[in-house]
Amino acid sequence: MKRFLCVCFVLFIALIPALVFAGGQAEVTTKTAETSVEKPLTYWTVGGDFYKAEKIAINSFNKKNPDSPVIYNPIPAGSSSEMIIQTAIATGTAPTITANLEVFFANFLAENDALVALDTLPGFDELIKSRSSEGFMDSIKAADGHIYVLPQTWKPALFIYDKKLLNQAGFDTPPVTYSEFNEFASKVIGMGDYIAIDFDPTAAWWKVGYYWHTFYMAAKGNVQELSKDGLDTKSEVSVAFVEFANNAFKNGYASVNKDKYKFKEFANVGCMACAGSHEIKKVKNMRPDAEVVAAVPPVPDFIGTNAGSWVDASVKGLAIIKNSGSVEKAWEYIKWRFSNPEFDLNQLEETGELPMRADLLKNSMFRDYLDDNPGLDEYIKFVPRSHCVMSSDKYDIYNAVKKALWEPIAYQKKDVRTALIDAEKAVQAVLAK
């Protein structure tokens, strides 16, 4: 008996490395085999609530096509999904379809020949007809004139105010100018352990970009702060925005203690700066009794009124990655998914993110949900008046701005002038590379 056990033990242990090697081998051989035949269709969705929504769509697609099902996973989290996707493409572990691609980044990948041009695929024009207002598709074209992303969501960025605090501070409607906002802020912090605005002192690059872009467009209309010459740090609108942020941190309207003041959880923040529509849903989850109002960010006093302002909207969507599986099948799935409006409604209900559709306000399908969630109307109004940043240096530029300007301002280590000069230098250094 003992001898038998010993033999079993040895065999088991000897098997493990063998299995591991064999497993590795098997993976390699199947991979090489698949490149000649066919890779399974893999799809990276956005994680969290989005995953729940997409699951429904994918499962019903798989039911119809049991032979070639879509294998789906959420995008692995990391410092940013862009980096993850880039690494995945570089290391050959990318999925066939990936969601959550911002247009600027997709165009950057397209320059490196990593994506499939969608407008060359059959039926593209019909598919997008229902999905976007005219002219929009032109604005997301890459330098070579092709479209690489199928927009899935609109993310206009607005301010979400706590209605109770707004009224207590003596405001019926959200403040319009910086000085009005400051008045609101000083009243809010006067009421006790509150802050007025949840500026994130350690904001990631994309959030810094969100702030800057949204404030900038609110004041200037449909003009981008990022161009080929870099970031506009010199115009009076930019200076006014940085001064506004500096003022907020200096006077305690915003706090660096970001774990303490959380709009979503603790009812001690006046407003959420530059938040997407999905935040409304999250607030409701954590604080069911909270009432919120969405509004455009305030504008500098010399602009005066924000009528006709524009806001930032990062358009995110799906792209097909080259050499990672069958393009036809991927396209078939995408067409199927986006020609069925019920999945868009499903997405809206699960995530609170606006599906990219031209008929959001008109289509009766969405009416019920919008009536239940009054904040969302405001977002939809801004859909035609929002725009996203296209510069492919966005990642590097805003990373530089975060280090040179945003964090020093938040922690009050630099004054506005030096911060702006440093930011300009850092951006130029990025462009020089």
Next chain:
Amino acid sequence: MKSKSIQVNLIGKIVIFLLLLWSFINIYPYLYLMTGSLKQDRDFYTSIFNFKVLTFDSYEKMFALEELHFIRALFNSLFVAGAVTLATLFFSAITGYAISKLDFKGKSFIANFIIFQWIFTGTGVGFIVVFKLMVSLDMLNSYFALIVPFLMSAWGVFLFSQYFKTIPMALIESARIEGCSEFGIIFRIMIPMSKSVAAILGVFTFMQRWNDLLWSILVIRKPHMMTLNLTIANFVLGGGGGDKPGLIFAATVILTLPLLILFIIYRKQFITGISIGGGIKL
């Protein structure tokens, strides 16, 4: 004389109080973890003695949350740590036997090399090249990448060879005369006699693989291949932690529990292990 003994007594009591205080400090975060995992997200910040609000909600949510691949992650962790442990034990035992009980050419070189390797285990630089190797072998997101770079342990070989040396040669000679092969000797005589060493090496190897983050975050990018440790890190980093503290705590309880159980069973080996250099690798 009497007052002095009272004084000594008092000092003794203070010492014990301080020692118990520190052990309370050591245990408190675990209590916090347990109670936190039994609370709903909304009650999360209430006192840890607030027993009325305890539920198993977070655990249910955790298993229900499909994107977490929780069961799979648990299996991955167990499989990877278990396989590495068994393989390390096996290879350490046979190599330790060879260099301690067999006389062969080149032995002193090998023995010296093992000591040298033990001193410079994982130079903190080498792993970058191993990572690159994994990428060029197309081995990202595989068990291969998680297991094979950790198959051997110089410390393990060293431990076994030290222990085997205390086993008298006569035992081996007599076994050979009876016709037992070298592997037979290893598995029927040497290993059964060195269970304590095997346990020490086993528990430390298991602990290191179970707790590893840096390596697995580098080589694993697909959710269903992630180890439990990485899954939780990934979920927190992806922003999931913000409004789901209860769920994170529940997952962390599961992350901590296997080691805790292992520790309770093998506590003696853990304690002995650290005095002979355990836990030094990595």
Next chain:
Amino acid sequence: MVLENTINGLKEKYGKYLKNVAVTGGGKGKGVKKITLIAWGIILPYILWNIVFWIYPNVVSIPIAFFETSLISAKAVFVGLDNFLDFFKREEFRMIMYNMFRFGIIYIPLSLIISMVLALMLNSVKNVALKSFLVISYFLPNLTAGVAYSVIFQKLFSPHSFITKTISSITGTDIGWFTDANIVLIPMAIMIVWKSSGYYALLLLANISSIPDSYHEAAVIDGAGPFTRFWKITLPMINPTFVIVVIFAVTTFFAIFAEPLMLTGGGGPMLASYTFRMETFHQIYDRMAIGYGAAVSLVAGVMSYALVLLIKKIVGKEV
């Protein structure tokens, strides 16, 4: 992984085995040739594995630091010292050095004092059951994964936790442990003290308890007080272990990774919790710059090795 340097200390302790391993005889019952064949057969997997996963990576990793090479391309451009020079010029490097200093000032004395006091006190406990309970509880934190205790301490030190609220009400200011650049290293140091002090204490205890009682008794007869006995007897007797513990404590900073990743978004605010590991990770994971990453970790390795030598010279001298 940087802790490997600390094993130098252990090498001294166990160095005597080295010779023993080399001279142990055996295998006289069979032909020498056959035994040699069997022996090499047995250690062959070990050797093969070592060539691929240990010798090759460690040898290659030094020259690779002088190349600009990416994870994806096979191409490598020789850039000389550029990787190093660029790293030294960046603010990240300055902040890492500054953090190392700040972290060390809190962590090293705190962990050494706590572990030494614990070890001495533990040694005086006579009750076996109590002692084993204490020893077990001191080992507990060392079990926990970096991710697990980061998650726990994030909530323990959150602004809405009991601890923070108490301290805030005493000092009268709001404390954001992980968002204030000036104090962010304090909770991190406390966490790592929590994790490692018990472990250090047990290492020391193993050695302290091996000091024969007769030494202390003789000193008591000579009229030596407890402090004199500590300085003149205990400390010299446990010096080899003490050196190892000091080396552990000093090189801890080089291995910090999970804590900033989990708690401060990868080394924030304003790089106030940035570490070598974080920078290496950033280079090879986010930027895929293998050469640069190797350069960074080489700098860290050399630095930690220099520190180890320095400690041995200062602390080890007393033996």
